[in-house]
Amino acid sequence: MTNTIADIEDSDMILITGSNTTENHPVLSSFAKRAVLKGKKLYLIDPRKVKISEHAEKWLRPFPGTDIAWINGMMHIIIKEGLENKEFIENRTENFEALKETVEKYTPEYVGKITGINAQDLHEVARAFAKAPAATILYCMGITQHTCGTDNVKSLANLSMLCGQLGKPGGGVNPLRGQNNVQGACDMGGLPNVFTAYRPVNNDDARIGFEKAWNVEGMSAAPGLPVTEMVQKAYEGELKSLYVIGENPLVSDPDLNHARKALANLEFLVIQDIFETETTKIADVVFPAFCFAEKDGTFTNSERRVQRVRKAVQAPEEAKEDWEILCEIATRMGYRMSYSGSNEIFKEISALTPSYKGITWERIEKKGIHWPCPDETHAGTPILHTAQFTRGLGFFHAIDHTPPAELPDENYPYILTTGRILYHYHTGTMTMKTDGLNILSPECFVEISAADAKQLGLDSGSMVKVSSRRGKIEAKLKVSSKAVDGTIFIPFHFAKAAANELTNAKLDPTAKIPEFKVCAIKIEPVTA
Amino acid sequence: MESNNITINGNTLTFEPGQTILQVAQKNDIDIPTLCHLKNTIPTTTCKICVVEIAGRTELIEACATAAADGMIILTQSLKVTKERRKNISRLLASGNHNCAIRGFDSQDWTSFQLGVLKDDGKEDLCPVWGDCELQDLAYRYQVKTLGLPLNGCKYETERANPFIIRDFSRCILCGRCVKACREIQVNNAIEFSNKGADAKIITKNDAALKDSDCVFCGECVQVCPVGALISDKSYRDKRFKDTQKIRTTCSYCGVGCQMDIFVQDNKIVKIDGADVDLPPNNASLCVKGRFGYEFVASSERLTQPLIKKEGKQVPVSWKEALDYTAQKLSEIKKNTGPDSIGVLTSARVTNEDNYIANKFARAVLKTNNIDHCARL
Numbered sequence: 001m002t003n004t005i006a007d008i009e010d011s012d013m014i015l016i017t018g019s020n021t022t023e024n025h026p027v028l029s030s031f032a033k034r035a036v037l038k039g040k041k042l043y044l045i046d047p048r049k050v051k052i053s054e055h056a057e058k059w060l061r062p063f064p065g066t067d068i069a070w071i072n073g074m075m076h077i078i079i080k081e082g083l084e085n086k087e088f089i090e091n092r093t094e095n096f097e098a099l100k101e102t103v104e105k106y107t108p109e110y111v112g113k114i115t116g117i118n119a120q121d122l123h124e125v126a127r128a129f130a131k132a133p134a135a136t137i138l139y140c141m142g143i144t145q146h147t148c149g150t151d152n153v154k155s156l157a158n159l160s161m162l163c164g165q166l167g168k169p170g171g172g173v174n175p176l177r178g179q180n181n182v183q184g185a186c187d188m189g190g191l192p193n194v195f196t197a198y199r200p201v202n203n204d205d206a207r208i209g210f211e212k213a214w215n216v217e218g219m220s221a222a223p224g225l226p227v228t229e230m231v232q233k234a235y236e237g238e239l240k241s242l243y244v245i246g247e248n249p250l251v252s253d254p255d256l257n258h259a260r261k262a263l264a265n266l267e268f269l270v271i272q273d274i275f276e277t278e279t280t281k282i283a284d285v286v287f288p289a290f291c292f293a294e295k296d297g298t299f300t301n302s303e304r305r306v307q308r309v310r311k312a313v314q315a316p317e318e319a320k321e322d323w324e325i326l327c328e329i330a331t332r333m334g335y336r337m338s339y340s341g342s343n344e345i346f347k348e349i350s351a352l353t354p355s356y357k358g359i360t361w362e363r364i365e366k367k368g369i370h371w372p373c374p375d376e377t378h379a380g381t382p383i384l385h386t387a388q389f390t391r392g393l394g395f396f397h398a399i400d401h402t403p404p405a406e407l408p409d410e411n412y413p414y415i416l417t418t419g420r421i422l423y424h425y426h427t428g429t430m431t432m433k434t435d436g437l438n439i440l441s442p443e444c445f446v447e448i449s450a451a452d453a454k455q456l457g458l459d460s461g462s463m464v465k466v467s468s469r470r471g472k473i474e475a476k477l478k479v480s481s482k483a484v485d486g487t488i489f490i491p492f493h494f495a496k497a498a499a500n501e502l503t504n505a506k507l508d509p510t511a512k513i514p515e516f517k518v519c520a521i522k523i524e525p526v527t528a
Numbered sequence: 529m530e531s532n533n534i535t536i537n538g539n540t541l542t543f544e545p546g547q548t549i550l551q552v553a554q555k556n557d558i559d560i561p562t563l564c565h566l567k568n569t570i571p572t573t574t575c576k577i578c579v580v581e582i583a584g585r586t587e588l589i590e591a592c593a594t595a596a597a598d599g600m601i602i603l604t605q606s607l608k609v610t611k612e613r614r615k616n617i618s619r620l621l622a623s624g625n626h627n628c629a630i631r632g633f634d635s636q637d638w639t640s641f642q643l644g645v646l647k648d649d650g651k652e653d654l655c656p657v658w659g660d661c662e663l664q665d666l667a668y669r670y671q672v673k674t675l676g677l678p679l680n681g682c683k684y685e686t687e688r689a690n691p692f693i694i695r696d697f698s699r700c701i702l703c704g705r706c707v708k709a710c711r712e713i714q715v716n717n718a719i720e721f722s723n724k725g726a727d728a729k730i731i732t733k734n735d736a737a738l739k740d741s742d743c744v745f746c747g748e749c750v751q752v753c754p755v756g757a758l759i760s761d762k763s764y765r766d767k768r769f770k771d772t773q774k775i776r777t778t779c780s781y782c783g784v785g786c787q788m789d790i791f792v793q794d795n796k797i798v799k800i801d802g803a804d805v806d807l808p809p810n811n812a813s814l815c816v817k818g819r820f821g822y823e824f825v826a827s828s829e830r831l832t833q834p835l836i837k838k839e840g841k842q843v844p845v846s847w848k849e850a851l852d853y854t855a856q857k858l859s860e861i862k863k864n865t866g867p868d869s870i871g872v873l874t875s876a877r878v879t880n881e882d883n884y885i886a887n888k889f890a891r892a893v894l895k896t897n898n899i900d901h902c903a904r905l
Contacts, residue, residue, distance in 0.1 A: 005784065005809040026714075026746060026815035028784045033715035055715070145904070177783025179876035181883070182903045189887035190874040190901045196884065201897050214892045220867065224890075224897030227904065230871040239871050239898075241861045245886055246875035252905045268857045275829055285854050286842065288831035289878075291824070292780035293790060293797065297879030299778045301785025303809060309879055312775040312790040313797060313825060316832045320847070322878050323885040328847075330893045332855030337885070337893075345881040367807060368785070422744060425781050425817055433824035436691030436761075437817070440745065513904040 001303045002384040003136065003172035004370070009035045011170040013132035014042040015125070017067070017156075018142020018517075020050040023422040025140075025176050028302075032138070041132070043125050045070065045117075046142060047417060047517075048447075048482045048489060060125060061484055062115040064415050065146055065404035065518040071155040072401065073111030074126040075162055076103045083130035085164030093161050093394040102398035114401060130163045134170030141178060141419065145516040147405045149508040154397040161394045167385040177302035179426070180292070184300035187356070187371070188349070192224035196353040213352055216335065226512040228254075228505065235262035244271045245322055246289065250278040251427035251495050254514040255470045255505040272322055275429045278495050288319040291430075295321060297342040298364070300371070303382075306359050307368035404518035405506035408486070412468060412520035414452075415487045416502055419516075424493040431493075444497035445478040446523070447489040453479045456523060463526040466490065468519055471501030474526055488521060534600040549591040549602060550578055560604050561613070561669075563620070563662055563754045564703035565592040567805050569712040572704040576616045577666065581606045588612050610670065617672045620663055625682060625698035626755075628655050628664045655699065655756045662754035663701060684729055690739040692761055692820050693750055695730075700757035702728050706749035714813060718742040719749070745816040751801055760799065760820070770794065776803055779818040780877065786810035786818050797822045862894060871898040 008014065008031040021029040029052060036042050036055045044056040053059040062070050078084050079100055089096050108119030129135045137160055143152045157166075157173050165171040177183050189196045199206035202221045211219055225233060231253060233239035242263070253259040263269060263282060271280045272287040280286045294315035300306045320328075323345060327337040339345050343361050350356050358373040358380075369380035385394075408415055423441035424431045431437045446464055453459055460479045465472055466488070475490065475497040483489060492499040504519040532543050536558055543552045548571075553560045563575035571593040579588040583601035588609060591602075603609060620626075655661065666672075682698030702721070707730060710719045718741050722731040732741030750758045770793050779786040787803035787810060800819050802812035834850035835842040845853075861870055872894070874886035883901075890899035 025782050025784055027786055027810045027813045030714050180780045182876040184880040185876045185883045185901045188880050188883035190883045192897050192900050216892045219891050220897050227900040240865050240869040242871045244873040246877045247873050247902050270854055284837045286835040293825045297881045302783035307778045307785050310775050310777040312792050313795050316830050318832045322882040326885050326889045328851045329855045330889055333859050333893055335893045342881040349884050430824040431821050433827040434821045437821055439691045
């Protein structure tokens, strides 16, 4: 997030898109709902009529996978009506002319044809966004999990820059992080192309700096493979071994049929986890690890706030900390790694990570600090890009709409979109151990509109077979007012009816993120 | 020049325009008790415990709902105030089933009193929040006995039809904090006040059970309930008097990073509350997963031994064997097919420290940049 969570409550206009906020970020959603109570405006643009719509001034419904079109359409209107922030564009950005040229053809009528959004509604949201003293954009995987995910994000950044809504309280472009420490995992170099603090591995200064600090030679300058490509390389036999920490790709990966074959093809699969999962079952080695309540350390939240994690209970006797297991193996492989505890590791992180340099456990004892925090006297940075962008001037990317990789046809007439629900988390390995959560949400379901269900001659509770070109599952139908005709939602938590049997593993070319939010499926009744 | 000063118990204090007397007092560590006030919400003024005396006014006023005005001279502990508070505490004690030990009894027959309590209670244990009840604390502090007060039963049955929250209407003092928490803090709009007078009750839409209502079981209402009307089905049920440790940490579910207090007894989590109301990012709020979804920690299904697949079957082995074998296999593969034939999936679930070490392990030990995690999934 460029801004803080608290900031949302002070926004004059909140634009939520591709986020089922009340279910996936419940506490954060309260900030938006309270802003509405105070008279601020909230608009939802989302293929599903998710619960936050009840608090929205208006819900606009685009066809899944048409985000660039409506965002360009909003910018078209804003420029046509002269509502853009000319001063911000002049002083803080470049390449505006190219953007202007590209969005020229995205008239409300043209956008309406692509997205299904009517012109009047689009005008209303565009004007509200441009005119608001501070407007924030909150988005989640509904924006990113597309073959054009990166372009979707850039388009939202275009929109925010166009109206000068970045770098100030109540504004910003704010991706909501779905897991407790996604932000931290990225910050810590848990990515194929960068070290900590996003310094590229192919930058000689960065790499040589780390070689010195770590006292090694010959580190690779070639960016590595992202997870989705590792799976493909395993399938092709080039990747021989995978070392997995606390993940369950055999439920969370797209196109599970393919993923299973890929992982089965590995010569050596090692997993550290706290439970047996679909993935640990096929591993060559499984290490029992600590869970969050047994660890001392830090997580970095969605607003870049580094916060303490503290040991509350003793771990099972035979388990070890994740970092400790890795250190033991490293040492056995001839590179000695040994730390007295997590705090010693954090000190090494601070020393080698500019954005964390001023953060110590002592400083975040009571309250977390937002990175970047360059030194120990620095209070942290709640809002990014206040004076300039990371690259200096903000760059407008001129982007055209591209359709999803797989659209409905005669054989697979429905669009499937996947996501999470309130009562479960990811592949359910944690939440499904709490009886109460299982009582409130016991099994997978196929969310469908009343009209679609009627056309199938089925109702809530009917068992259906859902299939795509890649796989099939069986689950109960659930008629819901959240669903729009032609679009089906299935949560991906449930291994027994894993939505990812169906999903398409087509990737965004830059971020290598799979298109979980659009694929084509068919639905048939299951006869008992 | 305009000044913003009030005097509380002889101390001159400055205030910000718009601040209530209660806010000024709290900011200056002056205690004014209240059972219905909930920070960041509109006052309900239902409990009348926060009454204070203002020089020049005959009526006592509620500190939670009265704006500070320049020159006000306020007494928070005068005899008049204390008498009024005692009266109001007494009224609340008499309003329902508050059979804690501070309750007196009007006959000289202790046994018949106890039987009466049990009958009204419908169960054999005392109030489940005994010792952790704001009303009981105040009754003790103000030495309010309920001698002579009738034991009031309750016409509404206790609701237990959901996995997380017990609603015992017989102990509800209708302070309205739960309604405020639901409508003004979490804004889930699941509960509200219904009826007036003797029939008053906190209800969901159509008075349905929580599980059939708009309730999303965030539990904010349980956290703010000053008495035993809303309690978590799990917490403190059996071992209330045992040593409890409270540890502040960060929630392990979504990326909001809610700060929370974990309550531990005998190495087991018994309760989780949102941390301080002034502490970002969550200001004491939590969701259903963060508050109630902790059973996995002590699950009997936790992995407890390293496993190695031998002849197609995973068998338990010693740490030494598992670590030696893994190091040997990885070294072999690195040598035979090169570092880039190995990949590491680190995790968005583990700490920064774990992730940093995974990053170091991949790049410095395995010598590959094939490291990623499930951010995209």
